Amino acid sequence: MSRGDAQPPTLGIDVGGTKTQGIVLDGDARVIADRRGRTETGPSGVIATALAVARDCLRLAGVGTAELGSVGVGIPGRVDHRTGVVCTAVNLGIGRLELGSVLSAELGVPVYVDNDVKATALGAADYLRAGEADLTYLNLGTGVASATLIGGRLVRGTDNLAGEIGHVPVDPTAGRCACGQQGCIEVLAGGGQIANRLAAGDSGLTLSTLLAAAEAGDQAATDEALRIATGIATAVQLVVLAHGSTRVALGGGVVQTAPGLVDLTRRLLDERARQSEFLASLDLAGRISLVPAEHPLAAIGAALVGRAGVADLRWERPVRMEPASRERQS
Numbered sequence: 628m629s630r631g632d633a634q635p636p637t638l639g640i641d642v643g644g645t646k647t648q649g650i651v652l653d654g655d656a657r658v659i660a661d662r663r664g665r666t667e668t669g670p671s672g673v674i675a676t677a678l679a680v681a682r683d684c685l686r687l688a689g690v691g692t693a694e695l696g697s698v699g700v701g702i703p704g705r706v707d708h709r710t711g712v713v714c715t716a717v718n719l720g721i722g723r724l725e726l727g728s729v730l731s732a733e734l735g736v737p738v739y740v741d742n743d744v745k746a747t748a749l750g751a752a753d754y755l756r757a758g759e760a761d762l763t764y765l766n767l768g769t770g771v772a773s774a775t776l777i778g779g780r781l782v783r784g785t786d787n788l789a790g791e792i793g794h795v796p797v798d799p800t801a802g803r804c805a806c807g808q809q810g811c812i813e814v815l816a817g818g819g820q821i822a823n824r825l826a827a828g829d830s831g832l833t834l835s836t837l838l839a840a841a842e843a844g845d846q847a848a849t850d851e852a853l854r855i856a857t858g859i860a861t862a863v864q865l866v867v868l869a870h871g872s873t874r875v876a877l878g879g880g881v882v883q884t885a886p887g888l889v890d891l892t893r894r895l896l897d898e899r900a901r902q903s904e905f906l907a908s909l910d911l912a913g914r915i916s917l918v919p920a921e922h923p924l925a926a927i928g929a930a931l932v933g934r935a936g937v938a939d940l941r942w943e944r945p946v947r948m949e950p951a952s953r954e955r956q957s
C-alpha cells in the first residue's frame with residue numbers, strides 16, 4: 628500500500644500475562660489496525676502468540692511484511708532493549724528468550740523489544756499529548772513499577788533498572804514482599820498481594836467490590852482501600868520528588884478495576900499537603916491522571932519503540948485512532 632508516507636508502517640505488539648495486543652501505525656501516525664489474542668505462555672507460546680497477532684494486524688491493515696519498516700514489542704520482565712533478549716518474565720514462563728532475533732527472522736524486518744512499562748510510558752505520553760513533558764507512568768498491575776520520561780526521553784539507568792520503585796520498603800508492618808523485604812510499595816498496592824489479602828480475609832470482597840463496600844461502612848474494606856491508596860500515594864510522591872515529573876499517569880489492572888482508588892489517592896495526597904507547606908506547594912494530587920483501559924497505550928508505545936529502534940527512544944508526534952482499526956474481535 629502506498630500512502631506517500633515519509634515513514635513506512637510500524638507494527639507494535641504488547642505481550643501481556645493474559646492477552647497480547649497488536650496495532651499498526653501508518654506513516655501519518657494513525658492506528659490503522661488493532662487486534663488482540665490470548666497469550667500462550669512459555670517461550671514457544673509467546674512467540675506463536677506474537678506472530679499470530681502480528682499477521683492478523685497486518686492482514687487487517689492491508690500491509691505486507693515487505694512494506695513494514697520495523698516492529699516494536701513491549702513485554703514484562705527484564706529486557707535488554709539493545710539485544711532484544713528477555714529475561715525472567717515469570718508470569719509468561721520465560722527464563723531467557725532471544726525474542727527480538729526470533730521474531731525478526733520470522734517476519735523479515737527489524738524487531739525492537741523493550742520492557743512493557745517503559746513502552747507504555749511512551750503510549751501514555753502520547754495519549755496525554757505530553758510527549759515533551761517530564762512524565763512518569765506508574766503501572767499498578769500484579770506488581771508495581773514506573774517508567775519516566777524526562778523531556779520526552781526515557782530514563783533507563785544501568786541494566787534498565789530505573790523504575791523498579793515497587794521494591795522501596797515503606798511500611799515495615801505491611802508484610803513480606805516477593806523480593807524478600809518487608810512492606811514494599813508493591814505489598815501495599817500490587818495486585819498480586821491485594822488479591823492474596825482479599826482471599827485470606829474470607830469476606831468475599833474483591834477489588835471491584837472493595838470501594839462500594841467501604842462506602843457502605845465495611846471496616847475491612849475501608850482499611851484495605853486506604854492501604855492500597857497509601858501505597859499509590861507514596862509511589863506518586865516518590866516519583867515526583869525523584870524526577871520532578873509534571874504529570875503522573877496511573878494505569879494497570881488495580882486502578883482500572885477500581886478507578887475510585889485514584890480519587891482516594893488524591894484525597895490522601897491532599898491530606899498530606901495539609902500537614903506540609905512543602906507538599907502543598909507541589910500539588911501532587913493535581914499531577915495524577917488515570918489512563919483509560921480501552922485505549923491501546925501499551926501497543927502504541929510498543930510501536931513507538933519499534934519506530935525509534937535502539938537510537939533515542941522518545942515520543943515524536945500524536946497518534947490518532949482510525950475508527951476502522953477495530954474490526955470485530957473474534
Ligand SMILES: [Zn+2]
Nearest residue numbers: 794804806811
Ligand atoms: Zn519488594
